Amino acid sequence: MEVKKILYEKFKLTSFRPGQEEVINDLLGNGDVLAMLPTGSGKSLCYQLPAFMLNGLTIVVSPLLSLMEDQVQHLKSQGMKEVVALNSFLSNEEREFALKELHKQKIIYVSPEILQSKSLRKRLKQMTIALFVVDEAHCISQWGHEFRTDYLKLNEVRNELGNPTCLAITATATKEVQQDIINKLNLVRFKTHIFSVDRPNIGIVVKECGPLVSEKITQLVYLVKNLQGPGIIYASSRKWTEDLASILNKEGVNGISYYHGGMNNDDRLLIQQQFINNELQLICCTSAFGMGINKPNIRYVIHFHSPLQLESYLQEIGRAGRDRRGSIAITLHSEGDIPLQMNLLTHEFPNNEQINAVLEFLQCNKGFRRINESELLKQTGMTDVMWRFIRFHLEEHGVIVNRKYHQRADGYDHLIKSLEDKITDRINDKQRKFRRFQQWLSDHTQCRRATILAQFDESLIDKPENCCDVCGIDLNQYFTTESTIKNFEFQSWQNELKKIFHQ
Amino acid sequence: MNYLIVILSYMIKQFNGNRTIYGAYHILKGKKSAQTMQDCHLFNLAKFFGVYKELERDTVTQVIKALGDQGLIFQCGEQRFTLTKKGEDFLCRKVNINPLPRYLNGFIYKDVTELFWKRLVLTTQCLSFLKINKKNFLPIIKDRNTQTWVKKYLTSSTAKLDKLPQDLYRELDMVLKHFSTKEATLFVLRLSGTHRIGLTNEQVSSKLGISPFYSHLLYLNVVHGMLHLVSNKKDDYPVLHSFLNDAMNNSLLTETAKRTFHLLKQGVSIDEIGKMRGLKRSTVEDHVVEIAMTVKSFSIDPFVSIEEQLTINSVIDELKTKRLKEIKEKLNNNVSYFTIRLTLAKKEIHNGSKENLV
Numbered sequence: 001m002e003v004k005k006i007l008y009e010k011f012k013l014t015s016f017r018p019g020q021e022e023v024i025n026d027l028l029g030n031g032d033v034l035a036m037l038p039t040g041s042g043k044s045l046c047y048q049l050p051a052f053m054l055n056g057l058t059i060v061v062s063p064l065l066s067l068m069e070d071q072v073q074h075l076k077s078q079g080m081k082e083v084v085a086l087n088s089f090l091s092n093e094e095r096e097f098a099l100k101e102l103h104k105q106k107i108i109y110v111s112p113e114i115l116q117s118k119s120l121r122k123r124l125k126q127m128t129i130a131l132f133v134v135d136e137a138h139c140i141s142q143w144g145h146e147f148r149t150d151y152l153k154l155n156e157v158r159n160e161l162g163n164p165t166c167l168a169i170t171a172t173a174t175k176e177v178q179q180d181i182i183n184k185l186n187l188v189r190f191k192t193h194i195f196s197v198d199r200p201n202i203g204i205v206v207k208e209c210g211p212l213v214s215e216k217i218t219q220l221v222y223l224v225k226n227l228q229g230p231g232i233i234y235a236s237s238r239k240w241t242e243d244l245a246s247i248l249n250k251e252g253v254n255g256i257s258y259y260h261g262g263m264n265n266d267d268r269l270l271i272q273q274q275f276i277n278n279e280l281q282l283i284c285c286t287s288a289f290g291m292g293i294n295k296p297n298i299r300y301v302i303h304f305h306s307p308l309q310l311e312s313y314l315q316e317i318g319r320a321g322r323d324r325r326g327s328i329a330i331t332l333h334s335e336g337d338i339p340l341q342m343n344l345l346t347h348e349f350p351n352n353e354q355i356n357a358v359l360e361f362l363q364c365n366k367g368f369r370r371i372n373e374s375e376l377l378k379q380t381g382m383t384d385v386m387w388r389f390i391r392f393h394l395e396e397h398g399v400i401v402n403r404k405y406h407q408r409a410d411g412y413d414h415l416i417k418s419l420e421d422k423i424t425d426r427i428n429d430k431q432r433k434f435r436r437f438q439q440w441l442s443d444h445t446q447c448r449r450a451t452i453l454a455q456f457d458e459s460l461i462d463k464p465e466n467c468c469d470v471c472g473i474d475l476n477q478y479f480t481t482e483s484t485i486k487n488f489e490f491q492s493w494q495n496e497l498k499k500i501f502h503q
Numbered sequence: 504m505n506y507l508i509v510i511l512s513y514m515i516k517q518f519n520g521n522r523t524i525y526g527a528y529h530i531l532k533g534k535k536s537a538q539t540m541q542d543c544h545l546f547n548l549a550k551f552f553g554v555y556k557e558l559e560r561d562t563v564t565q566v567i568k569a570l571g572d573q574g575l576i577f578q579c580g581e582q583r584f585t586l587t588k589k590g591e592d593f594l595c596r597k598v599n600i601n602p603l604p605r606y607l608n609g610f611i612y613k614d615v616t617e618l619f620w621k622r623l624v625l626t627t628q629c630l631s632f633l634k635i636n637k638k639n640f641l642p643i644i645k646d647r648n649t650q651t652w653v654k655k656y657l658t659s660s661t662a663k664l665d666k667l668p669q670d671l672y673r674e675l676d677m678v679l680k681h682f683s684t685k686e687a688t689l690f691v692l693r694l695s696g697t698h699r700i701g702l703t704n705e706q707v708s709s710k711l712g713i714s715p716f717y718s719h720l721l722y723l724n725v726v727h728g729m730l731h732l733v734s735n736k737k738d739d740y741p742v743l744h745s746f747l748n749d750a751m752n753n754s755l756l757t758e759t760a761k762r763t764f765h766l767l768k769q770g771v772s773i774d775e776i777g778k779m780r781g782l783k784r785s786t787v788e789d790h791v792v793e794i795a796m797t798v799k800s801f802s803i804d805p806f807v808s809i810e811e812q813l814t815i816n817s818v819i820d821e822l823k824t825k826r827l828k829e830i831k832e833k834l835n836n837n838v839s840y841f842t843i844r845l846t847l848a849k850k851e852i853h854n855g856s857k858e859n860l861v
Contacts, residue, residue, distance in 0.1 A: 069645060077639045094647065257706070266621075267703040269645055274700045365781075372781035488699045493679065493691040500627060500696035501672035502634045 003028070003049070010052055010080060017042050019195045023167070024049055027131060032166045032190035034137075034181060038197050039171040039318030044071060047133045047167055051107045052080070056128030058107045059164075061115065062135045063148050065089065067291050068109040074294065075107070082106040086114050099123050112150035113388075115157050129164040134185065137168035138311075141180035142426070144173065145311035145433070149392030155186050166190075171318070172197060172311045175457050197314060197456050201321045203328040204448045204468040205475070206441050211336035219332055220244070220304060221251050226479045227328070228299045229255075229281035232290065234316055236305035236337075236344065238262045241284040244304060248282070255485045259285040281485045290316065296323035300478065303331040306441055308341060309433040310455060326466065328478045333441045345430045349423045350386040358382070358390055359412055362405045370403045393419050447471050505714035507558075509597045510551065511566050515576060516586045516594060517546040523582035528563045531555040533613055535757060535793050537844050540610075541825060541851065549610035550603075554723055555716070601713075604720050606728030614757075615747070616726050621649040622656075622746045624694060624701065629657060630668040631696035643695045656745070671742045678729055678740065685711060689718055690725045756797055763790035764798075773806075788841045795848040803845045811838060815846040 003024060007013050016024075019037045023046040026033050037043050051058035062068045068085040075083045082105045084098055102108065102123055114120060138144035140151040158166060168181050178194070181187075209216045224231070235241050238260040245258040257271050257280050274280045276295050283289060287307070298320045307313045313331075321327030350358070357380040365372065377387060394400040397415055399408060408415070440451055448468035450460040466473050490496060497503075514527040522542060529539040533553020543549040567584070570576045575590035586594065625644040632640050642650060657664065679687040689711060695701035702710065708718035733740040734747065756764060766776050777787045794801050803812070818833050819825070830843050 073641055073645070077641050079639060090647075257703075265645060267705075269643060270695075270701055270703050273641060273643060273695075277700055279700055368778065368781040370781055375781070486699075490692070493684070493687040494676065496688075496691045497672060497676055497679075499698055500631050500691075500694055501668045502631065502697075503669065503672050 003053070006049060006053055011045065011049070011078065013045075016045075019193055020046055020049075022193050023169075026191045026193075027165060027167055028053065030165050032187050033168070033193060034178065034187060034190055035167065035169045035193045036173055036178070036197075037169070037171060037193075037195050038199055039315055040199065040322040041171075041195070043135075043169055043171065046169060047131060047135075048075065048080075048107065051131060054130035056130035056164075057102070057105060057124075058131040058133060059124070059129060059161075060107060060109045060133040060135055061112055061151075061154060062109050063112065063139050063146065063151075064136075064291055065111065068111070070291075070293070072109060080106075083109070085109040086120065087111045088113055103127065112148060112154060116150070116153065121157065121160060124161055129161050132158050132161065132164045132166045134166065134168045134181075137170040137181045137185075138173045138177050140168075140184045141173075141177045143180060143429070144170075144177045145309055147426075149388060152184060152392075155184060158185070172314050172456075174455065196453070196458055198449065198453060198458070198460070199318060199321065200462065200464040201324050201326055202317055203326070203464075203466040203473050203478070204317070204452075205328060205330045205473060206333050206444075206448070206469060207330060208442075208444070209332050209334045211334060213334075213336070216304065216332045216334060217244075217247060220302065221248065223300075223302060223330060224248055224253055224282065225251070226475075228478055228480045228482070229484055230275065230278065230295070230298050231282050231300040231302065232298060232316075232319060233282065233284045233302045233304055234307070235284060235286065236341070238286060240304065241286055244284040248284070253282065255279070255281040257283060259283050259289045261286065261288040278484055278486050279488070287312065287316065290319045293319065294322075295319075297325075297484070298322070299325075299327050301327075301329045303329075305337055305341070306331050306333055306437070308345060308430070308437070310437045310440065310452065313437065314452070326477070328466075328473075328475070331441065338438065341434065342431070345434060346427055348383075348385065348430070349427060350382055350390055352420070354380055354382050354386065355390065355416060355419060358387075359416075362399075363407070366405050366407055368405075371400070371405055389423075390419065393422060444470060506601065506717035506720065507555075507562070508566055508569065509594065509601070510603075510720075511563070512570065512575065512586060512590060512594045513598075513603065514546075514548060514551065515570075515584050516591070517548055518583075520579040520583050520585045522546070523580075524563060524567055524584060525560075525582060528558065528560065531558050533609065535760075536789075537792055537796070537848060540796060541847075543610055544851075550607040552609035553613040554607065554609045554720060601717060604724030606731055607720065607724045608727050608731070609723070612727045612730050615730060616723065618649075619730060619746055620726055621646060622652060623743075625649055625653045626656065626746070627671070628695045629653060630671060633657075633664065634668045635697060637697065643701065667742070674740045674743050678732055678743065679725075681728060681732060682725055685713075686721050686725050689721055693722065756793060757790075760790040760793045763787055764794050767791070767794070788844075792841070792844045792848050795845050796851065803849050807842050807845050811842060812846050812849070814838075815843055816850060819847070819850065 003021070007016070018041065019035070020042055023033055023035045027047070027050045035046060037046070047058060047060060062071070065087055068087065072083050072085045084101075084105050084107075086095065086098055086108055088111065090098065099120065110120075134140070134151070134154060136146070139146050139148040140154065141147065158164065166185060166187065168185055168187070170181070173181065182190070207219060209219060220233070224233075233244060235244055241258040241260050245256050248256050257274070259268060259271050263271075271280070271283070272289075272293060275283050276293065301317045301320045303313070303316070307316060317329035320329060358376065361376050361379055362371065373387065377384060391400060394415075399406055399415065440448070443451070447460065447463070447470050449463070453460050463471070466477065510531070511524070511527060514530070515524070518526065526539070526542055529536070530543060530548055530551055531554060533556060543552050567576070570590070571578070573589075575587060575593050576584040577587050579585050621644050625642060628640070628643050632638070644650065679690065682690070689707050692707050692710065693701045693704070704719050704722060705715050708715040711718060713721075729743065730747070733743045737744045762780070763776055766779070771779070773784060773787050773791065776782070777784050780787075791806065795803050814834065815830065815838065818830050822829055822833060824830065825847060827840055827843050831838065831840065
């Protein structure tokens with residue numbers, strides 16, 4: 001009863017979604033939990049609610065900065081102010097202030113890197129830790145789709161904090177990844193709550209298109225003009241998101257915008273909020289869009305370019321239909337995209353030249369107390385994901401200790417070789433996943449839902465009526481019946497200013 | 504790219520073949536180098552300093568090619584151009600239709616612009632919601648410093664919350680009357696309220712049927728104009744002025760130079776600063792030059808002896824040049840570039856390019 005009361009008081013909700021209550025009850029009983037709940041099922045509530053009931057602080061490890069900040073803003077906007085995000089983007093002053101005020105908080109969101117900070121760990125050790133939450137726990141496994149080396153150090157941190165109750169939670173983890181999570185976090189006595197990855201209210205369609213891009217565009221225009229919005233279109237590059245938005249715009253589709261990581265923060269937030277507030281009905285975006293966005297009424301997701309693997313696909317289509325009403329996911333599949341996508345795969349990892357450039361940088365700047373990481377990224381042209389990858393391996397070999405570079409007497413040939421081997425392994429693994437997903441896309445003989453579930457060792461028990469294109473699905477059901485977009489009427493700037501300030 | 508052609512033609516006209524086109528590029532990017540900052544004053548282009556931070560070299564190359572193809576410019580040296588007669592006519596015509604923004608002043612307001620705008624946007628959104636007693640909404644500015652500032656501002660005793668929406672409304676209504684309808688519209692559409700989220704620059708530009716770059720310049724024109732009007736008439740705009748109080752101080756310095764300045768004031772040496780901050784000596788030297796160019800009270804004596812300053816100054820006067828290389832050669836390479844740059848910077852700020860001082 002107590003739980004339901006808090007649920008209403010804090011979160012203004014009257015009932016749980018499947019899985020939430022079970023996880024919460026176990027955590028309240030001090031048991032470690034491994035939980036897999038599908039995207040859009042309210043994972044964060046599983047730890048946010050106990051955090052406000054338990055005595056002490058809840059630590060939430062989260063891989064993405066933007067995700068953390070979104071969660072914090074969201075909780076604050078609901079009136080829960082005892083929440084803070086700690087990450088490497090805070091200035092020293094801000095960090096010190098946050099540390100000083102830590103005892104006032106109920107939840108802190110942290111990046112895995114910042115947990116390596118000695119001052120933070122020292123401070124945390126003085127406090128009662130109620131829960132240690134590993135969000136997006138699949139990042140701990142190199143078999144998962146977003147392996148993050150820093151996640152491997154989480155068990156050590158948890159030990160140091162006296163092994164507080166642990167929740168490892170994810171939306172997509174195969175059996176293999178689940179086992180890896182258990183091992184790497186050293187979970188011994190724990191409960192598992194694994195729920196199906198299936199989202200029965202999302203119909204799954206793959207449309208085979210020829211090698212010509214124009215064919216895909218024609219399909220896209222047709223679909224967008226007819227489908228009931230709001231919708232999301234995923235494309236593989238920034239340029240494409242802009243081009244698609246402008247093509248659709250010229251075709252007379254309004255309330256559309258593009259969104260990608262190259263835009264400035266303010267514009268990204270404006271577009272995101274316009275979409276959530278139904279002032280836009282369509283977003284053309286890269287995979288940068290969607291994380292941490294809580295919009296219940298997304299009716300369709302179109303993949304203009306298919307993602308590189310099944311897990312990403314599930315995550316992206318999972319943004320549709322969070323209100324549990326009928327929604328549709330359509331992938332425009334073309335063999336013509338494959339070479340480019342194979343290329344994208346390898347570009348996630350540093351190449352030979354970049355590895356050498358990093359070692360050279362470190363050698364040139366060896367006098368400094370700490371490695372200047374932003375300067376390093378600038379000079380070597382690597383992404384931060386690549387750098388973290390290299391850094392982790394250099395740390396393993398003792399070349400980097402506490403963010404400081406230690407020169408090796410015996411040269412680097414061996415080190416470079418082992419790093420290259422690691423990279424080759426990872427690329428091979430990604431390619432394996434890519435081919436497997438491509439197979440799924442081009443297989444028009446087996447039920448798509450059943451074959452997805454099979455990859456998670458599940459079987460399809462309740463086949464929904466609108467299952468997939470193989471089982472037969474009538475797209476007309478998803479065509480427009482109502483307008484969802486709020487139009488605002490602009491008269492004059494004077495009037496508009498009055499409206500803003502309610503004068 | 505549309506209006507960029509006009510701006511670059513204008514800059515070429517001002518340069519009159521004395522600087523390469525990349526000199527214009529650096530001004531638009533707001534590069535804080537001695538050369539670029541000096542060029543701003545020499546060629547009367549300070550208004551354009553840093554107004555197009557995202558500009559790419561390739562874009563400049565494309566514009567130059569387009570101007571050349573249309574016979575609007577004449578190449579007079581390596582990457583140096585002048586306007587042809589046809590080019591002059593072109594510029595004249597274009598500027599008649601879409602005039603150069605009149606209040607634009609990147610040199611003075613470059614760094615205050617964003618801070619002022621963010622505070623204004625977030626305060627406006629908060630007041631719009633608070634006015635109808637809604638307390639739960641997602642702030643449209645994520646930036647932590649802005650959020651902290653607005654929160655402090657709204658909860659401080661000076662701000663009277665019940666009167667504030669009306670006061671800010673009146674000030675904005677009054678100040679926007681100084682601008683064209685197009686400019687005021689563009690500005691107001693970018694603000695957020697309870698009834699809608701603000702538009703991005705690109706959205707505004709397509710709504711008004713102008714190029715994104717021009718609408719960006721017009722937006723800057725409104726903000727810079729506001730800053731000008733508000734700081735000259737504090738009493739007429741108490742609310743808007745309160746957004747600025749701590750901002751104009753040292754505002755011309757980049758964040759990183761501010762930190763170096765802070766350490767210098769504590770007596771930390773250049774080399775030590777480099778070590779502490781993980782920066783190269785040359786980077787820290789750039790900061791020192793930046794500080795010397797910006798802060799009038801900053802003394803360069805600890806870095807350059809009075810004697811050296813006198814020698815360098817006399818060479819500058821004798822050669823009538825600001826080219827570092829010539830000065831250095833004249834002094835038989837006995838002085839460093841850093842020494843010359845610092846001395847030049849000090850000389851400039853004392854000669855008092857008025858615009859340099861806030």
